[in-house]
Structure formats: structure tokens, C-alpha cells
Amino acid sequence: MSDILLEIKDLHAGIEGREILKGVNLTIRRGEVHAVMGPNGAGKSTLSAVLAGRADYTVTSGSITYDGKDLLSLAPEERSWAGIFLSFQYPVEIPGVSITNFMKAALNARRKAAGQPELKPAEFLKLLKDKMALVQMKGEFAKREVNVGFSGGEKKRNEIFQMAMLEPTLSILDETDSGLDVDALRIVADGVNRLRTPRTASIVITHYQRLLEYIVPDVVHVLKDGRIVRSGGRELVDTIEKDGYDGIDG
Amino acid sequence: MASTDNQIIVVGRDPLPSVLHIEGGEELRMTIIVPEGVSCEKSMEIHLDGPGASLDIAGAWRCSSSERVHLQVIVRHNAPHCHSEQLFKGVVSGSARAEFDGLVYVAPGAMKTVAHQQAHSLLLSADAFCEARPQLEIYADDVECSHGATTGYLNPEELFYMRSRGIPEEEARAIQVEAFLAPVLNRLP
Numbered sequence: 001m002s003d004i005l006l007e008i009k010d011l012h013a014g015i016e017g018r019e020i021l022k023g024v025n026l027t028i029r030r031g032e033v034h035a036v037m038g039p040n041g042a043g044k045s046t047l048s049a050v051l052a053g054r055a056d057y058t059v060t061s062g063s064i065t066y067d068g069k070d071l072l073s074l075a076p077e078e079r080s081w082a083g084i085f086l087s088f089q090y091p092v093e094i095p096g097v098s099i100t101n102f103m104k105a106a107l108n109a110r111r112k113a114a115g116q117p118e119l120k121p122a123e124f125l126k127l128l129k130d131k132m133a134l135v136q137m138k139g140e141f142a143k144r145e146v147n148v149g150f151s152g153g154e155k156k157r158n159e160i161f162q163m164a165m166l167e168p169t170l171s172i173l174d175e176t177d178s179g180l181d182v183d184a185l186r187i188v189a190d191g192v193n194r195l196r197t198p199r200t201a202s203i204v205i206t207h208y209q210r211l212l213e214y215i216v217p218d219v220v221h222v223l224k225d226g227r228i229v230r231s232g233g234r235e236l237v238d239t240i241e242k243d244g245y246d247g248i249d250g
Numbered sequence: 251m252a253s254t255d256n257q258i259i260v261v262g263r264d265p266l267p268s269v270l271h272i273e274g275g276e277e278l279r280m281t282i283i284v285p286e287g288v289s290c291e292k293s294m295e296i297h298l299d300g301p302g303a304s305l306d307i308a309g310a311w312r313c314s315s316s317e318r319v320h321l322q323v324i325v326r327h328n329a330p331h332c333h334s335e336q337l338f339k340g341v342v343s344g345s346a347r348a349e350f351d352g353l354v355y356v357a358p359g360a361m362k363t364v365a366h367q368q369a370h371s372l373l374l375s376a377d378a379f380c381e382a383r384p385q386l387e388i389y390a391d392d393v394e395c396s397h398g399a400t401t402g403y404l405n406p407e408e409l410f411y412m413r414s415r416g417i418p419e420e421e422a423r424a425i426q427v428e429a430f431l432a433p434v435l436n437r438l439p
Contacts, residue, residue: 077417109418
């Protein structure tokens with residue numbers, strides 16, 4: 001098992017012919033939490049979209065190696081099976097599909113891909129209950145339609161719940177703090193922290209330093225105009241807090 | 251017609267009555283299914299003939315290749331204080347063609363009528379065709395009538411969300427179709 005989990009090299013990517021990422025380099029080792037910070041429009045969400053395999057984004061050059069594999073050649077579901085998880089900035093509503101059925105389909109698809117038998121109903125229900133407890137969700141939550149009528153906080157907790165269910169190796173939290181009050185932020189951060197292992201890694205994408213008080217990063221990157229212009233330890237968060245993004249250049 | 255049981259009619263297996271009458275105070279609950287591979291051209295008229303008669307009808311069709319489905323449902327409110335609920339949902343793909351005509355007629359004097367009609371379609375391929383033509387003809391005052399018809403496509407955001415959780419594309423589509431038809435199919439035993 002290699003120490004390096006993700007290696008992004010000179011990544012250029014964009015949408016509708018517009019280049020947004022202009023040569024991103026990033027190396028993430030197992031056990032690490034990386035924060036990617038930056039002003040609006042810097043390319044933070046493009047980075048998460050490209051990592052998760054959103055079809056409307058085009059990679060024009062560069063490479064992404066994940067766990068020894070060429071990530072860009074994998075379909076979104078294959079990336080999930082390989083252990084990648086994106087916590088969406090705007091979680092999607094799926095009317096008519098319950099959380100239970102959604103998670104059952106997700107877990108069993110992954111097990112099928114790995115040549116494992118489906119989970120027994122009792123095993124599945126126990127897992128569901130345990131992971132719901134992690135984000136302080138109550139019993140009826142599992143019966144609700146995915147994200148339909150959820151508050152902002154419930155949607156983000158649902159993302160972390162799904163993350164707990166799928167036990168990813170690399171989790172990408174895209175603006176998970178947006179729209180959260182302090183209580184929900186604590187629950188979400190607590191869930192993420194409890195899922196940290198020496199084998200896994202996280203990318204925390206955020207505009208503000210607030211979430212990083214709860215999920216403490218090992219490395220902080222500043223993304224500006226499609227490039228990482230500075231990387232450093234957590235003290236970089238304080239510099240940004242004090243001087244804003246304007247004061248930081250490559 | 252005095253039963254409040256849910257009558258299930260599978261087109262191609264069961265005959266679809268052409269005219270039904272619901273007497274005062276009686277209730278009719280019916281679910282019509284047009285299975286995959288079945289083409290049909292059917293028309294049905296349902297009369298609510300006495301005060302307090304009530305109708306709860308739903309239908310679903312799944313056309314996936316070259317089926318031709320045309321369903322016409324005419325609901326006639328002939329007496330006051332009657333209630334009708336209609337929900338029709340269809341999924342059309344391949345080069346299939348599905349049409350739905352729904353008429354709600356409220357006769358003179360049928361005041362306090364409550365009539366709701368919904369017809370929704372999901373179109374899955376460029377060669378498929380669907381059309382819903384809801385119509386209201388109201389000749390009475392003091393009624394509550396509504397109808398809605400939509401044609402939608404599978405939501406690519408939902409699809410990506412499911413795939414990002416490891417659900418393969420084909421299965422994600424099937425889940426969306428199932429969820430779309432669920433309000434009708436859940437009425438089946």
C-alpha cells in the first residue's frame with residue numbers, strides 16, 4: 001500500500017470551453033487532511049467536480065493518479081467503488097426514493113462490483129442505525145425521501161451519514177460548512193473526525209476558516225485563479241483570516 | 251358499482267369497461283396498468299350519478315420499444331357533492347408513443363364538485379413521444395376543479411448523485427423510473 005493516495009499533476013480543466021483549473025498540482029498521503037481554500041470563482045468546486053467525475057467538466061491536460069489508478073479513466077460509480085466520496089455542496093433531492101433504499105442500492109452495487117454477496121437485511125439495518133447515530137439522525141430519517149424537504153443542516157448531515165455508510169478512502173468535502181449553524185457544523189465535523197483513519201484522507205474545500213476550527217487540516221492550500229498559489233501548515237488559515245486572499249500570491 | 255376495493259385492470263389481460271356509473275354515496279377505486287410491450291387504444295367514461303359519489307382512479311404505462319398507447323378517460327360529474335381524483339403517470343422510451351386524453355365534465359347543477367386530475371410523463375429517448383391533453387368543461391358554480399400535466403426527463407443531477415454513491419448508471423435510471431411510477435404502482439397489492 002503506497003503512502004501516496006492521490007497525485008494531481010498539472011491539471012487543466014474547465015467547463016463549456018472555459019478553462020478554470022490552470023495547472024493544479026496536489027499530492028495527498030494517507031492519513032492526511034488537506035484544506036483547499038480560496039475566493040469564489042477560484043476553481044474549488046471545479047476541482048471537486050473533476051475528482052468525482054462530473055461529465056460536464058472537461059480535463060484538457062494533466063493527470064490524476066488515485067491509489068495507483070488513472071482516476072480520469074473511471075466512471076463516477078467506479079470512483080465510488082474505489083473509495084472516493086464527494087460530499088456535495090448542494091446535495092440533490094431524489095423524490096420517491098427513501099434513504100434506506102438509496103443506501104441499500106449503493107452498498108450492494110459496491111459489494112457486487114467487489115464480488116461480495118449482498119448484505120443481509122439485519123446486517124444492513126444495524127449498519128444504518130449505527131451510522132445514523134454518528135450524525136445524530138433519528139429512526140424516521142431512514143424512511144424519508146433523499147434530501148426532499150430537508151433543511152440545509154439535515155442535507156449536510158445526510159452527506160456525512162452517507163460518507164459513514166460508504167467508508168471512503170478519500171473523502172472530498174465541498175463547502176460542507178455552507179448553510180450550517182454552529183450545532184450542525186459541530187455534528188458534521190465530529191462525524192468527519194470520527195471517520196479519520198491512518199489509511200484514509202480528506203480534502204476539505206472551503207471559503208471560510210470556520211470549519212477548519214473543527215476539522216483540523218495537516219496541509220492548507222490556497223487556490224486562486226485556477227492554481228494553488230501557496231501551501232503550508234494550519235497557520236496559513238490564520239494568515240488568510242487576517243489578510244484575506246488578496247494578500248496571498250504565488 | 252358499490253365496491254370500495256381497489257379494482258386493478260391490467261390492459262392486455264383484463265377488459266377495460268367502456269362506461270361505469272357510480273351511484274350516490276358510493277365509491278370507486280380503480281388502478282389501470284399498461285405493461286411494457288402492450289399497445290392499446292382505449293376509452294372509458296365514468297359517471298358520478300348521485301350526490302356524494304366518489305372516484306379515485308390512477309393509471310400507469312411503461313412503453314419501452316414501439317408501443318402505441320392511447321388512453322382516454324372521461325369523468326362526468328352529473329350530481330352535486332361528488333369527488334373525483336385522477337392520477338396518471340407514464341414512462342416512454344424507445345420509439346414508443348403514448349397519449350392521454352382526460353376530460354372532466356361538470357354538469358349544470360353539479361355544485362360542490364371536487365375534481366382533480368394529474369397526468370405526468372417521463373420521456374426517456376429522443377424518438378419517444380408523449381402527450382397529455384387534460385380538459386375541463388364546467389357548467390356549474392361553486393366547484394373545485396384542477397388539472398395538471400407535465401412532461402419531464404430524467405434529472406441528470408439525480409443521476410450523477412446516485413452514480414457518485416456507486417449506483418451504476420443503468421440501475422440509477424431504473425430507480426428514477428420506479429420512483430416516478432411509485433405513486434401509482436404503490437396502489438397494487
